[in-house]
Amino acid sequence: MNAVTPSPKLHDCRDAFVAVLERLGADNPKIVAVCNDSVGSSKLGGFKAKWPERLVNVGIAEQALVGVGAGLANGGLLPFVCGAACFLTGRSLEQIKADIAYSNANVKLIGISSGMAYGELGPTHHSIEDFAWTRVLPNLPVVAPCDSIETAAAVEWAASYDGPVFLRLSRVGVPDLLPEGHKFELGKANLLRDGDAITLIANGTVTHRMVKAAAILAEQGIEARVLNMATVRPIDVEAVVAAARETGAILTAEEHSTFGGLGSAIAEVVVAEAPVPMKILGVPGIFAPTGSAEFLLDEFGMSPAGIAEAAIDLIARKSSRT
Amino acid sequence: MQPNDLDRIARQIRLRDLQAVFEAGAGHIGGEMSAIDILTALYFRVLRIWPDQPKHPDRDRFVLSKGHVALALYVTLAKRGFIPEEEVATFLKPHSRLNGHPNCNKVPGVETNTGPLGHGLPVAVGMAKAAKLTGATYRTYVLTGDGEMQEGSNWEAIASGAQFGLDNLTLIIDHNRFQQGASLKDTNNLAPFPAKLEAFGWDVTEINGNAMDEIVPALEKRGSRPHCIVAHTNKGHGISFMQDKVDWHHKVPNAEQYKIAVAELSEAL
Numbered sequence: 001m002n003a004v005t006p007s008p009k010l011h012d013c014r015d016a017f018v019a020v021l022e023r024l025g026a027d028n029p030k031i032v033a034v035c036n037d038s039v040g041s042s043k044l045g046g047f048k049a050k051w052p053e054r055l056v057n058v059g060i061a062e063q064a065l066v067g068v069g070a071g072l073a074n075g076g077l078l079p080f081v082c083g084a085a086c087f088l089t090g091r092s093l094e095q096i097k098a099d100i101a102y103s104n105a106n107v108k109l110i111g112i113s114s115g116m117a118y119g120e121l122g123p124t125h126h127s128i129e130d131f132a133w134t135r136v137l138p139n140l141p142v143v144a145p146c147d148s149i150e151t152a153a154a155v156e157w158a159a160s161y162d163g164p165v166f167l168r169l170s171r172v173g174v175p176d177l178l179p180e181g182h183k184f185e186l187g188k189a190n191l192l193r194d195g196d197a198i199t200l201i202a203n204g205t206v207t208h209r210m211v212k213a214a215a216i217l218a219e220q221g222i223e224a225r226v227l228n229m230a231t232v233r234p235i236d237v238e239a240v241v242a243a244a245r246e247t248g249a250i251l252t253a254e255e256h257s258t259f260g261g262l263g264s265a266i267a268e269v270v271v272a273e274a275p276v277p278m279k280i281l282g283v284p285g286i287f288a289p290t291g292s293a294e295f296l297l298d299e300f301g302m303s304p305a306g307i308a309e310a311a312i313d314l315i316a317r318k319s320s321r322t
Numbered sequence: 323m324q325p326n327d328l329d330r331i332a333r334q335i336r337l338r339d340l341q342a343v344f345e346a347g348a349g350h351i352g353g354e355m356s357a358i359d360i361l362t363a364l365y366f367r368v369l370r371i372w373p374d375q376p377k378h379p380d381r382d383r384f385v386l387s388k389g390h391v392a393l394a395l396y397v398t399l400a401k402r403g404f405i406p407e408e409e410v411a412t413f414l415k416p417h418s419r420l421n422g423h424p425n426c427n428k429v430p431g432v433e434t435n436t437g438p439l440g441h442g443l444p445v446a447v448g449m450a451k452a453a454k455l456t457g458a459t460y461r462t463y464v465l466t467g468d469g470e471m472q473e474g475s476n477w478e479a480i481a482s483g484a485q486f487g488l489d490n491l492t493l494i495i496d497h498n499r500f501q502q503g504a505s506l507k508d509t510n511n512l513a514p515f516p517a518k519l520e521a522f523g524w525d526v527t528e529i530n531g532n533a534m535d536e537i538v539p540a541l542e543k544r545g546s547r548p549h550c551i552v553a554h555t556n557k558g559h560g561i562s563f564m565q566d567k568v569d570w571h572h573k574v575p576n577a578e579q580y581k582i583a584v585a586e587l588s589e590a591l
Contacts, residue, residue, distance in 0.1 A: 032455065056451060059485070061478035064444040068482065071448020074433055076379060076456060079448075094438050095475075099445055103426055103435040 003193035003215070003226070006208045010173030011148035014043045014112060017169055020155040021080060022047055025054070031159070032056055032072060034081040036065045041171075042082035042112050062087050066095035070105040078106065078159065084118070085111030085127035085168060093133055100164045101137040107165075108158045114144070114168045115205060115255030116283070116293040123287035127168075132260025134166045135233040141186055142232040144168040144254075144262075146207035147176045150230060153184035161186070170205050170255070172293045177208055177228065187231045189239040195223030198311050198318070199243035202253045203230045203262055205293070206302055210253060213307035224311060235265045237273070244274035249318040251311050253281035253302050255293065277317040279310055323367050325534035330591065331401065332362040332534070336560050337587045338397045338410060344580045346393075346414045348422070352570035353467060354394035356498040356531070356555035361398045363537045364463060373403035376430035382460050383433050383449045387442020388467040388496065389423040390572075396420050396429070404431035440473025442466060443493060447479045450491035450548075463492045463541070469501030472510045477522075483548040484523030491548045492541065493524075496531060498557040500568045519550040531555035561586055 025031040025047060033047050034056045048055040056072065058064045062083060069081035081088070088111050089096065100107050111130060118125035135142045143158075143165065145151040151169060158165040177192060192207070193214050200210040207228045214224040225247050227239055243250055250270060252263035263280030270278055281302050288296050297303070301310060323331075335358050343349035365371070369382040386395050393413055400407045405419075412418035419428040423437030434445045446464035453460055466476065483491055495515055499506050506513060516526040525545045529536040531553025540551045557571070558564025561583045575583055 053455065056486075058478070058482050061482065063440070063475035064447065064478035064482050067441060067444025067475065067479065068448035068451065070434060071445040071450070071462075072452045072455075073448075074383065074445070075449050075452020075458065077452050095441065095444070098435050098438055098441055105434070 004177050004211060006175035006177055006211055008175070010175055012171055012173055013145060013148050013151040013169050014171055016148035016151040017110065017155050018043045018046060020152045022050065024156070024159050025051065028078065030076065030078045032077050032079050034058065034065060034069045034072065034079050036060055036062050036083045036087065038083050038112065041084060042110070044082065062091035063095055066092040067099050069107045070099035070103060073105045073107050080108045080110055082110040082112055084125070085114035085130050086125055089127060089130040089133050096134065097137055101140040104139050105164055106162055109164065109166045111166060111168045113171045115170055116288060116296050117171045119292040119296060120290055122290065126288060128255065128257045128283045130168060131232050131254070131256050131262060135265060140164050140166055141234065142166045142168070143230050144204035144232065145230050146203055146228045147174050147178055149176050149178045149180060149182050150184060153182050154230065157184040157186065168204065172205050174205050175208050177211060187234040187236050189236040190228040191225070192228055193224065193226040195225040196247050197222045197224055198249040198251060198315050199225040199227060199247045200251050200307065200311065201227045201229050201243070201262070201266060203228060203232070205255050206253045206297065209297070209302055209304050209307060212304035213311065216304055216308040217311055222312070222315065229262060232262050232265055235269060237269050240266050240269040241273045244270050244276045248276050249314045250276060250278045251281065251307070251314050252278070253307060255297060256282050258282040258284050277314055279314050281307065281310060325538060328362050328366055328534045328538070331366055332359045333560070333587055333591050335362060335394070335397050335401060337584065339394050340561070340583055340587060342393055342397065342410050342413050344575055345411065347574055348414055349393045349574070350390045350572045352500065352557040352564060353388060353496065353498065354391045355559045355561060355564065356557050357388070357391055357465060357496045358394050359532050359534060359537055360465060360494055360496065360553060361394055363534060363541055365398050365402045367538055368541045369463070370460070373431070376404060380458065380460055383446065383462040385433050385436070385442040385446045385464040386424060387436055387464050388439070388470055389436030392420070392422060392424045395424055399429070399431045405429060439467070439470040440475035443476045444479040446491060447483050447486070447488065450483070450488040451486050453490055454486065454488065461490050461492065463494065465494045465496060468495055468497040468499065468506055468513065469509070471495060471512050471515070480519065480522045480524065488548045489546050492551065493548070494551045494553055496555055497552055498555045500557045500566070500571065502571050504568060515552045524548045524550045526550045526552060528552045528554065532559045
């Protein structure tokens with residue numbers, strides 16, 4: 001296959017989210033947006049202008065945010081509950097567990113500005129624990145789209161899916177990778193480039209960095225497979241096992257702690273089904289120093305060059321085993 | 323149904339609840355006894371419900387936020403026809419639908435899963451707000467414990483309920499004055515409740531929450547603001563040696579105590 005080429009233009013995926021929400025909202029009066037004073041940061045201004053009564057703002061009160069969302073769903077509405085991912089998941093985790101996941105409420109949780117999108121604001125505002133916190137909850141799919149096209153497709157899918165969803169979005173600009181018209185399938189990874197030396201797996205804001213790292217590797221004659229794995233739960237077991245068996249090494253990268261996130265979910269499969277050398281890139285179990293998301297991703301070894309270097313080290317480990 | 327009939331049903335529910343606690347060897351009998359009159363008034367008089375259509379879109383919503391008294395709800399739901407009466411005997415047994423806190427995906431008539439405290443009221447605010455947005459005519463009722471009001475999430479929801487103008491929402495605080503380990507007064511004393519709720523913009527009615535002729539009119543009261551009923555109740559109400567004793571939050575009667583309690587409740591029948 002031909003490798004995907006990142007678009008030159010960068011997109012804030014929140015724009016794709018609200019564009020789809022407003023399009024669906026025009027046809028479906030049951031769609032309501034729920035927020036915690038986050039009209040601006042969730043980009044819900046357009047939705048509010050169109051349907052002010054359908055924008056339910058509970059104020060700075062995240063426990064009520066999620067509980068009210070569950071109640072709105074019980075009353076027959078289709079709530080998109082929006083808030084900064086750090087507060088939505090951290091402050092309201094027990095509401096997400098009891099009111100949403102355990103109650104199986106048809107609520108879409110939209111975590112805005114996840115990862116280190118609030119970079120310089122510091123670790124209080126970073127949401128690098130949310131995969132770990134949410135992916136252990138039954139009934140709750142966890143999805144982090146890689147570009148504006150996948151974001152739009154995932155929002156459309158979430159609206160039609162009968163059950164809770166956690167959609168993890170960023171505000172950091174990313175290039176488009178997936179083709180126009182892409183359909184989102186829960187639990188299915190997307191092959192962005194094929195190769196047999198190693199598999200690089202990422203999601204969210206890091207996927208395009210993996211694509212660029214694969215291009216660097218290709219210049220050195222190393223053909224890496226690249227998978228975009230937006231769905232952290234349920235993990236795409238088939239794609240992970242195939243990657244392990246066919247390429248013999250897996251490098252993951254995510255805008256999240258190295259503990260409990262995408263890499264961990266993949267490692268759980270690899271260990272049980274097809275053990276091969278693995279490395280997990282992410283925030284290495286520390287509170288991040290001051291810096292933008294882009295700076296911090298580079299700092300933690302997730303620049304394209306840093307990823308390529310980690311891939312070469314991992315391929316060497318693979319060779320040393322044989 | 324009139325107060326006298328409701329009293330009779332409440333005593334029957336108390337007796338069945340006591341038996342189930344004794345048989346299961348667990349339960350939260352003190353808070354169950356304090357709340358049973360309120361549950362009876364709701365399910366046998368106030369709520370517009372269809373037991374054979376538990377998901378009817380026009381049904382009134384009831385949320386048991388003090389989910390640890392699930393058994394009292396199960397007995398009430400069984401008596402009202404939502405689940406078979408004989409199923410109460412499975413309470414806490416392996417794979418029973420009736421575990422220690424209610425599950426809306428297993429038990430017909432349960433609206434949302436509760437257990438951790440401070441969850442029911444925010445969800446009830448969402449239910450009432452949904453009715454406002456869709457024009458539905460159902461009303462939403464939520465029962466919390468008084469100790470439970472120490473959870474900050476309740477006050478987030480109380481503020482939202484007033485802000486949204488939810489005149490279709492009724493909060494009942496089961497004010498039995500005791501929490502798990504001590505009295506409310508000796509722990510984190512939020513009482514008196516009325517001034518606090520009024521300051522948030524709610525209508526407040528104070529009643530004897532174990533007296534049917536006060537419970538029913540309070541539940542049927544309609545106004546232009548969200549309504550809080552501060553129901554003064556007795557923990558362990560109806561069983562003399564349990565009444566207002568903190569030990570009976572989740573203590574299980576021994577055989578002798580059980581015999582006395584059954585006799586007291588049966589006599590009242």
